[in-house]
Amino acid sequence: MRPQTARNDNPPGNPGNNQIVKEKTYMQGYESIFILDPEVNQDQQKGLLEKFKSIVDKNGGSIVHHDEWGRRKLAYEVKKRSHGVYHMFYLDNTPDALRALENQFRLEDDVIKWLSVSVEDVEEEFGKYKKLKSEGTIAQNMIE
Amino acid sequence: MTKGTNGTARKRGSGARAVVPRRKNSELNKLQEIPFKDIELLKNYLTERGRILPRRITGNTAETQRKLRLAVKRARNIALISFSEGHVYPD
Numbered sequence: 001m002r003p004q005t006a007r008n009d010n011p012p013g014n015p016g017n018n019q020i021v022k023e024k025t026y027m028q029g030y031e032s033i034f035i036l037d038p039e040v041n042q043d044q045q046k047g048l049l050e051k052f053k054s055i056v057d058k059n060g061g062s063i064v065h066h067d068e069w070g071r072r073k074l075a076y077e078v079k080k081r082s083h084g085v086y087h088m089f090y091l092d093n094t095p096d097a098l099r100a101l102e103n104q105f106r107l108e109d110d111v112i113k114w115l116s117v118s119v120e121d122v123e124e125e126f127g128k129y130k131k132l133k134s135e136g137t138i139a140q141n142m143i144e
Numbered sequence: 145m146t147k148g149t150n151g152t153a154r155k156r157g158s159g160a161r162a163v164v165p166r167r168k169n170s171e172l173n174k175l176q177e178i179p180f181k182d183i184e185l186l187k188n189y190l191t192e193r194g195r196i197l198p199r200r201i202t203g204n205t206a207e208t209q210r211k212l213r214l215a216v217k218r219a220r221n222i223a224l225i226s227f228s229e230g231h232v233y234p235d
Contacts, residue, residue, distance in 0.1 A: 033222050075226040084223065115222040132182055 029064065029122035030091040030098050034105055034114035035084035038071055045085070048110060052089070055104050061097025065090040065126050069133075079112045088129070090122045170203040178211045180218035183225055190216070194229040 036045060049066070056063055069086035078084065091098060098116060105111045119125040172178060172189065179185070189197050189204075189212055196216055199209045219225045 035223065074223040075220075076223060078223055113221075113223060115218060117218065128179060129181065132179060 026121040027064075027123065028093040029119055030089075030093070030116050031119050031122075031125055032089040032091060032098070032101065032114065032116040034087055034089075035074070035078070035112050036087060037081060037110045037112055038083045038085055040085070040110050044110070048108065049087070052101060052104060055100050056089075056091065056094075056097045059094065059097040059100045061094030061101075062092050063089050064092055064122050067129070067133075081112055084112055090119075090126055092122070170199075170205075170208065172202070172212060173205050173208050175208075175211075178208075178215040180215040180222075181224065183219060186212075186216055186219055186225060190225070192229060194226050 036048065040048070053063055065088075067088050069088065071083055071085050074082055074084050089101075091101070102114070102116060105114045172185075189202055191197060196213065199206070204212060216225070220227050
């Protein structure tokens, strides 16, 4: 999880007149949301998360943040289930790790659906997500 | 006699035209990006059946509408909002 720096916006013909360009540090990465079967118990869930983590680590990536939205009602039935436990990973920019993780999602019966999107700045996205969560937008419909 | 929008003949000036709430500006236009996890926000731009409202009604710009489309599709994918509300699958 090496922080990357923003592109130097100096035009190529003008290679920096010894002026320090104000660089914004950000980290590109991925946001991966996955829904677990609500039937899985706490221990199984823990085991699954450990497994995902080790897969990401093995492929040279790292999970920057992990958060659980908790059990909530799905907008439509997925694999005959009307509820699901939402989890979210913020990963660093390692395509191999994401590919391996998604492969594992595919194999795992307890993962009923997932969605990965790439994000410009992991920390910023996480901050936005935290804000949404604290406002209760995400936590709604949790119990039903 | 002029033709009504629904194809039926209608007398000019008779009958109340449906009043569509129009907004020149949409709140969404001010956002840099639209968070797909914010379903309460997205629901303002969907019909009861879960379809995306046209921008002539919401006042979104073309750019905003594209961002909205992406956000709605993502939210649908991860089962936060439904593809189609009120549809019952036949057994």
